[in-house]
Amino acid sequence: MKTTSWLVVGAGAIGLLWTCKLKKLNFNVHLVYRNQSPGNLLSLDESLASEENSPTFSEHKIKSFQASQLNKSYDKVLFCTKAYDLLDAYQSVQAHLTKDADIACLCNGLGFQERLQQKLQKNQTLWAGTTSEGALKIAPNKVKHTGLGDTYFGRWCPTKNAKPFPLPSFEVANIHQRLVEKLAINAIINPITAIYGIQNGDILSPDYEHLFKNATRELAHFFTQSDFSLLEHSQHLNSDNLINRISTVAQLTRLNRSSMHEDLRLKRQTENEFISGYLVSQSKNSLPIQAALHQAVAKPEQREEIKKKLLNTV
Numbered sequence: 001m002k003t004t005s006w007l008v009v010g011a012g013a014i015g016l017l018w019t020c021k022l023k024k025l026n027f028n029v030h031l032v033y034r035n036q037s038p039g040n041l042l043s044l045d046e047s048l049a050s051e052e053n054s055p056t057f058s059e060h061k062i063k064s065f066q067a068s069q070l071n072k073s074y075d076k077v078l079f080c081t082k083a084y085d086l087l088d089a090y091q092s093v094q095a096h097l098t099k100d101a102d103i104a105c106l107c108n109g110l111g112f113q114e115r116l117q118q119k120l121q122k123n124q125t126l127w128a129g130t131t132s133e134g135a136l137k138i139a140p141n142k143v144k145h146t147g148l149g150d151t152y153f154g155r156w157c158p159t160k161n162a163k164p165f166p167l168p169s170f171e172v173a174n175i176h177q178r179l180v181e182k183l184a185i186n187a188i189i190n191p192i193t194a195i196y197g198i199q200n201g202d203i204l205s206p207d208y209e210h211l212f213k214n215a216t217r218e219l220a221h222f223f224t225q226s227d228f229s230l231l232e233h234s235q236h237l238n239s240d241n242l243i244n245r246i247s248t249v250a251q252l253t254r255l256n257r258s259s260m261h262e263d264l265r266l267k268r269q270t271e272n273e274f275i276s277g278y279l280v281s282q283s284k285n286s287l288p289i290q291a292a293l294h295q296a297v298a299k300p301e302q303r304e305e306i307k308k309k310l311l312n313t314v
């Protein structure tokens with residue numbers, strides 16, 4: 001039996017936030033969780049991120065399932081897992097997606113989109129997404145909207161005269177550019193804050209400023225003067241542009257710990273492979289600082305030595 005509900009996969013912070021957003025847009029939502037059931041009533045706290053005078057708490061009725069309990073077909077699905085879980089998550093629900101389903105993902109990083117595209121059927125459409133919103137899961141069925149931001153989706157494989165995204169106001173033509181811009185921010189702020197155990201704003205302090213600027217200049221050179229496969233979408237990211245963008249985000253989130261800082265601190269898997277790892281794999285050895293940051297995150301036993309070298313040699 002076919003349903004017109006959205007299927008959201010991943011009941012973490014972003015999955016809960018987006019389930020509530022879709023409910024507010026009057027869609028039915030079926031939510032797939034992996035381990036802990038969120039039940040059938042979600043609550044959204046927008047007190048930290050709401051516009052003035054708008055309600056700050058809302059409750060939303062949904063249906064939640066484990067993938068093995070699904071018994072319907074869906075023509076629109078939104079994956080809200082971490083990048084490293086995306087392909088497994090896709091495989092767990094793929095039998096329940098229609099032949100022409102719209103398949104959207106909101107994970108940070110690059111590299112996994114192409115791998116997912118390879119797995120889709122010919123008439124299914126992959127919509128890559130990126131968000132600068134902040135969300136924090138505070139209970140299995142409760143999410144706090146911690147930062148206002150923008151969310152964009154666009155076709156991973158552009159096609160002329162194709163059908164629009166099921167949420168047209170979120171669709172952009174230049175999604176690759178948006179993904180590269182977000183990748184650049186994550187590639188600088190996340191590993192530096194994670195390995196030195198600092199807040200986002202600290203990368204602008206005298207202790208880290210040289211590392212921040214040199215790592216950013218190196219990235220800008222790669223984005224503007226290399227044979228990067230997404231060069232047409234990264235050419236505008238010269239040193240000044242990139243330093244301004246990243247400084248602004250570091251300022252705006254100065255008291256936050258980046259997601260990678262939290263992941264290392266709590267000894268969880270990080271998205272390193274889809275951020276610095278992706279860039280290094282594309283760079284033909286032209287990103288030595290980025291490679292060192294990648295290595296310092298990936299290899300705890302080398303971390304202290306790399307941290308000292310990075311601060312002494314740049």
Ligand SMILES: NC(=O)C1=CN([C@@H]2O[C@H](COP(=O)(O)OP(=O)(O)OC[C@H]3O[C@@H](n4cnc5c(N)ncnc54)[C@H](OP(=O)(O)O)[C@@H]3O)[C@@H](O)[C@H]2O)C=CC1
Pocket residue numbers: 009010011012013014015032033034035036067080081082083085088089090092106107108109131132133134135136137259271
């Ligand atoms: N939170 C935020 O403010 C922001 C997050 N992002 C990005 O959004 C993405 C999601 O982040 P976030 O929500 O914070 O991460 P979370 O870790 O909170 O949520 C990911 C969820 O996906 C679930 N999951 C993993 N594999 C499967 C599967 N096979 N089937 C069903 N569920 C699965 C996890 O389940 P389990 O509980 O079992 O681990 C977890 O609940 C990341 O790429 C992140 O970088 C981007 C901007 C801001």
Ligand SMILES: CC(C)(CO)C(=O)C(=O)O
Pocket residue numbers: 108185186189190200249253256257258259260
């Ligand atoms: C923008 C930034 C750096 C905010 O903390 C982020 O996206 C993250 O932590 O992953």
